[in-house]
Each structure stands twice: as C-alpha cells, then as structure tokens.
Amino acid sequence: MASVSTPPDLANEAVISPEKKNNLRLVIIASSVGTLIEWYDLLLAVIMANILSMQLFPAGGNNFIETLGIVATTYLIRPFGSLLFGNFGDKIGRKYTFLVSLLLMGGATFLIGCIPTYEQAGWISPILFLILRLMQGLAISGEYSGAVIYVAEHAPQNKRGFYTGFIQTTSSIAMILGLVVVFSTKSIMSAESFNSFGWRIPFLFSAILVIASYFIRRRLHESPVFAQLKSEGKTSKSPVKETFKTKKNIGLILGAIFGGNAAQSAIMQTNQFITLFFLQRTVKLPDTTALLIMASGILLAGPFFQIFGALSDKIGRKKVILPGMILGLIVIPIMFYLFLELGNPQRLDTIQHIDTQTTLIFIGLVFMLTLSGTMVYGPMGAFLMEMFPTRIRYTSMGFVYNVGNGAIGGSTPVITELIKSSVVIGFALSPFIGLVYPLSLIVIGIIVNIFFVPETYKNDLSD
Numbered sequence: 001m002a003s004v005s006t007p008p009d010l011a012n013e014a015v016i017s018p019e020k021k022n023n024l025r026l027v028i029i030a031s032s033v034g035t036l037i038e039w040y041d042l043l044l045a046v047i048m049a050n051i052l053s054m055q056l057f058p059a060g061g062n063n064f065i066e067t068l069g070i071v072a073t074t075y076l077i078r079p080f081g082s083l084l085f086g087n088f089g090d091k092i093g094r095k096y097t098f099l100v101s102l103l104l105m106g107g108a109t110f111l112i113g114c115i116p117t118y119e120q121a122g123w124i125s126p127i128l129f130l131i132l133r134l135m136q137g138l139a140i141s142g143e144y145s146g147a148v149i150y151v152a153e154h155a156p157q158n159k160r161g162f163y164t165g166f167i168q169t170t171s172s173i174a175m176i177l178g179l180v181v182v183f184s185t186k187s188i189m190s191a192e193s194f195n196s197f198g199w200r201i202p203f204l205f206s207a208i209l210v211i212a213s214y215f216i217r218r219r220l221h222e223s224p225v226f227a228q229l230k231s232e233g234k235t236s237k238s239p240v241k242e243t244f245k246t247k248k249n250i251g252l253i254l255g256a257i258f259g260g261n262a263a264q265s266a267i268m269q270t271n272q273f274i275t276l277f278f279l280q281r282t283v284k285l286p287d288t289t290a291l292l293i294m295a296s297g298i299l300l301a302g303p304f305f306q307i308f309g310a311l312s313d314k315i316g317r318k319k320v321i322l323p324g325m326i327l328g329l330i331v332i333p334i335m336f337y338l339f340l341e342l343g344n345p346q347r348l349d350t351i352q353h354i355d356t357q358t359t360l361i362f363i364g365l366v367f368m369l370t371l372s373g374t375m376v377y378g379p380m381g382a383f384l385m386e387m388f389p390t391r392i393r394y395t396s397m398g399f400v401y402n403v404g405n406g407a408i409g410g411s412t413p414v415i416t417e418l419i420k421s422s423v424v425i426g427f428a429l430s431p432f433i434g435l436v437y438p439l440s441l442i443v444i445g446i447i448v449n450i451f452f453v454p455e456t457y458k459n460d461l462s463d
Contacts, residue, residue, distance in 0.1 A: 024163075027154045030220055031147040032166045034102050034213045038143045039174030041109035041206050042136055045071055046273050046413065047178045050280070051199045055117045056125040064281075065421065068414040070130050074137035075410025078402035083240050085142025086395030090239035093222045093230070094153070094394065098146035102217065105139035106210030108132045113203030141406065145398035148381035153223035153390075153461060158313055161457065164381040165309025171377070172298050172305070172370065175272050179295045181205060183288065225461055229390050239395040249396065252387050252454075257404040259453035260321050261384065263445025264376040265409020266438035267328040271369040272298070273413045274438070278336060279362075282431050283343035284352045293359060297366025304374035312379035316455050321383065322446065324375025329442045331372055335365040336432055347431075386456035412438050 045052060049071065053063035089097040112132050118125045148167050155163040181202045189198050222230075229235055236242050244250060272294070279290040312320040342361065344352045354362070388396035416434030425433050 024154055027151055027220065028163060028166050030213075030216045031098075031151050032170055034098065034217055035143055035147045035167055036170035036174050036177070037206065037209045037213050038102060038105045038140055039171045040177050040209070041105050042074065042140050043171075043175055043272070044109065044178050044182075044202055044206075045074075045112065045133065045136075047175075047182055047276070048199060048202070049277075051195065052129070054195070055199065056115065056129050058118055062421065065414065065417050066126070068417055070126065070133055072411050072414040073130060074133045074140075075406040077134050077137040078141040078406030078410070079399060081138035081141030082145065082398035082402040083395065084138070086145070086243075086398040087239050089142070089146055089149075089394030089398070090236050090392055094146050094150045094226055095217070095220055095222050097394070098143050098150070099214065099217055101139045101142035101146065102210060102214055105136055105143065106206055106214075108135035108139065109203055109206040109210075113200040113206075137406070141398060141402045144381075145385075145394060145401055149385050149393055149397065150223050152382055152385055153225035157458075157461070159310070160382045160386070160461075161309035161312040161317070161379045162306055163309075164385075165306040165378050168309065168374075168377050168381050169302055169305035171268065172272075172302055172373075176295050176298055176302075178202065179291045183291050183295075186287070225390055228462075234391060236391040236395075239392045242392050243395045243399065249388070249392075251452075253396065253400050255448060255453045256384055256387055256400040257408070258444055259448035260325070260376065260380065260445050261400060261404030262408040263325050263328075263442045264321075264373070264380055265405040266412050266441040266445075267325070267332075267369065267373045267376060269409060269412035270328075270332055270416075270435070270438045271366065271373050274416055274434070275335075275339075275366060275369070277413070277417075278339060278431075279343070283339050284348065284350060285343060285354065286351055289354065289359065293362045293366055296363045298370050300363070300367045301370035301374055304371055305378040308375050308378035309382065312382065312457060316457050317379040317383040317386075318449060318453065318455050320379050321376050322449050324372050325442050325446050325449070327375065328369065328372035329439065329446070331365070331369045332435060332439060332442075333432070335369055336435060338362075338365060340431055383456055386459040386461070387454075390461060409441060412441075 046068075049064065049067045053067040057063040057066055085097055085101060088100075109132075112129065115125055115128050115132070121128075144167070148164050151167055152160045152164050185198050185201050186194050221227075226235075243253075276290060276294055279285045279293065280287060285293075308320050308324070339362065340347070342358050343354055384400055385393055385397045387400075415437045418434075419437060420430070420434040423433050
C-alpha cells in the first residue's frame with residue numbers, strides 16, 4: 001500500500017513543541033492576573049491587621065504588634081519556600097510550579113476567612129492564623145519568581161524590563177484592590193456587622209479570583225527557554241546545591257539582596273503599610289480618609305512600573321534603580337514629618353478630619369514615594385533574573401527575592417512598630433524612630449549597588 005506523505009508545513013508543525021506556541025499577550029495576562037491575586041491574598045491580612053488583632057486575640061495586651069508578628073512569619077518563611085519551589089521550577093518547569101503556588105495561596109486565604117474568633121475557639125484562632133500565613137508565605141515564594149521568569153523567557157531581549165513590568169505592577173494593583181474590597185465591604189454594612197462577620201468577606205472573595213486565574217493559566221505551555229534546556233538534557237539535577245556551589249553565584253546573591261532588593265522592599269512596605277498605619281494610628285485620620293489617600297496615590301503612580309521598566313531596557317537597570325533608591329531616601333522622612341505636622345500637629349488622641357487641600361497634599365506625598373518604588377521595583381524583576389543562568393534561575397532568583405523582599409524588607413512593618421514601642425526617645429522624634437530601619441536598608445542598598453552589583457540588561461538568558 002502506498003504511503004501518504006506528510007506535507008512539509010504539517011511535518012514541521014508536528015515537531016514544533018507546544019511551548020513555542022504561547023501567545024505573548026496571553027502569557028502576560030495569565031501571569032500578571034495570577035500574581036496580582038496572590039499579592040491580594042498576601043497583603044489583605046496586613047491591610048486588615050487592626051480588625052484581625054481584635055478578632056483573633058484576647059482583649060488587652062499589644063495585639064496589633066502580635067498580629068504583625070504573625071504576618072511577618074509569612075515573609076520569614078519565604079526563603080525556605082523559594083528553595084522548595086525553585087527546586088521544582090528548575091527541574092520540572094515554570095508553568096506547573098506556579099500553578100501549585102496559586103492553588104496553595106488561594107486555599108490558605110479562603111481558610112483565613114473561616115477562622116473562628118478568639119471568643120469562639122481561644123488560642124486555636126491565632127495558631128490557625130499562623131499556620132495559614134505560613135502557607136501563604138510558601139505560596140508567594142514560588143509565585144512571583146516563576147511569573148517573572150516565565151514572562152522574561154518569552155519576551156524579546158530589548159523588552160524584558162517592559163514586559164516584566166506588568167508583573168511588578170501587580171503588587172500595587174493588589175494593594176488598591178484590597179483597599180477597595182475592604183472599603184466597599186465596610187460601606188455596605190454597619191460597623192457592628194463588619195466587626196461581627198463582614199471582615200471575613202474579603203478573604204472569602206479570593207476563592208472566585210483564584211479559580212478564574214487557575215483556568216486561564218492552564219492554557220499556557222512551558223517557557224521556550226526552559227523547554228529547550230530540558231530537551232537538551234541540561235537541566236540541573238540539584239538546583240539548590242548548584243545555587244550555593246560557587247563563590248561567584250554567592251557573591252551575586254548577596255549583591256542582589258543588599259544592592260537593591262531589600263531596599264526596594266523597604267520602600268514598598270513603607271509606602272503601603274507603614275504609611276497606612278501611621279495615618280490611622282498616629283495622625284488619627286478616619287479609616288476611609290486613610291484608604292482614599294493610599295489608593296489614590298498608588299493608583300496615580302501605577303503606569304510608571306512599565307515606564308521605568310522600559311527605560312531600563314534602553315539605559316540599563318542600575319541607572320533607573322539607583323536614582324529610585326535615592327529618591328526614596330529623600331521622600332520618606334519629609335513625607336512622614338508633613339503627615340503629622342499637617343494632619344495632627346497637636347498630636348491629639350482623637351480622630352482628626354483634614355480639609356481637601358491637605359488631603360491632596362497627602363495624596364501627592366504617597367504618589368512621590370510610590371514613584372520611587374516604581375523606579376526601583378519596575379526593573380527589579382528583570383534585573384534579578386538576568387543575573388543567573390537558566391538551569392538554576394528559578395532557585396537563585398527565588399532565594400534572592402524572598403530573602404531581600406521577604407525576610408529582610410518584608411519585616412519592615414513589624415520591626416518599625418517594635419522600634420517605636422521599645423526605644424525611648426524625645427517626644428518630637430518618637431513617632432518617626434521606626435523609620436530608622438527602612439532608611440538603613442536604603443542606604444545600604446545605594447552603597448552596595450554602586451560598588452558591588454553588575455549591570456545585567458544585555459545578558460543572554462539562554463546562557
């Protein structure tokens with residue numbers, strides 16, 4: 001029987017791996033939406049730290065710091081999670097690793113909304129909260145690095161900063177989403193109803209977002225760079241061991257952590273959470289006013305993640321990141337001084353109402369610090385992943401990001417609160433003493449970035 005020959009075009013199509021058929025727009029949308037949802041899940045507990053401290057802990061004591069302490073464990077466990085997920089990502093692949101992280105995060109967030117209150121279950125409540133926050137920490141440690149690497153390994157070399165900028169902006173958008181969901185939930189019910197059961201709604205709402213994102217991500221294939229590496233049998237058999245095997249890689253890891261990543265996290269944490277807590281607890285603004293100021297300032301600066309990411313594609317990552325850190329170092333002390341001086345100059349312990357002009361000034365200050373964060377964070381994803389070879393990229397970048405952004409920079413809210421509550425200093429400076437921690441990280445970042453961190457924007461990802 002005569003054989004039927006296959007047309008050349010179809011024959012070529014048959015051997016093209018499905019990994020090469022990913023549409024770049026779908027890659028960016030699926031990766032960004034999933035990462036946004038995970039950041040929403042992670043940041044929600046920080047936004048709602050006040051109400052959680054009242055619901056999950058006994059009356060009396062410094063429940064707010066205890067709540068932030070549990071929140072901080074999420075950041076402290078992330079370096080260990082990065083090694084776990086990095087090992088899977090460098091062995092099995094990018095796609096399946098961050099699918100697992102998405103489901104883990106979504107499940108943990110939904111269950112936080114189901115935790116019984118302290119009145120109902122006693123100390124079981126904060127213990128469950130701790131366990132679920134640890135699960136969230138593990139999840140985000142695998143998500144962010146995987147998403148950035150996945151997008152960058154699809155993107156053209158001269159647009160890696162621009163396209164990974166979509167991943168970078170998800171943190172701020174997630175913050176706005178969390179503020180909007182909390183504000184909307186509060187606005188449709190009485191304070192008593194919100195304190196009774198309404199605080200659970202933002203956590204439970206996450207389940208809908210996670211399910212939708214999961215089905216979008218299932219349509220994706222593996223990244224072409226990793227697929228080629230795997231087809232050639234060049235994937236690492238022991239990514240964790242190989243990450244710490246050479247002095248060169250260890251040097252790159254330390255330079256990346258202290259030369260920008262920890263400083264970037266300190267700026268973002270100060271901008272998003274220290275500012276919110278300061279406006280609520282020190283300036284004594286109403287929650288609605290504080291949320292409006294935060295959401296407006298962050299939203300206005302949102303497009304600059306892509307702008308500065310794209311700029312770093314042209315002039316280099318360091319030339320954008322370094323000025324951003326310097327701007328943050330200048331803006332932070334000025335901003336907090338003006339918050340207190342204009343919002344509550346007499347330092348009264350009652351709710352303060354500010355006029356429209358002062359509100360606009362506060363929004364402008366939040367915008368300026370957010371702008372600093374976009375300069376540092378916009379190119380940061382591309383900057384970190386370009387430092388390391390493909391075979392150990394997920395593990396190395398994940399460890400750097402989750403140590404610098406997570407354990408060191410992510411502890412900024414709880415450490416600043418501990419400094420404020422434990423360091424005895426003059427009345428005039430006492431509200432600002434906690435800022436010593438983020439400012440120190442920024443100073444270290446500037447010095448290390450100038451002298452010890454290489455430029456990366458021309459590095460070949462297939463190397």
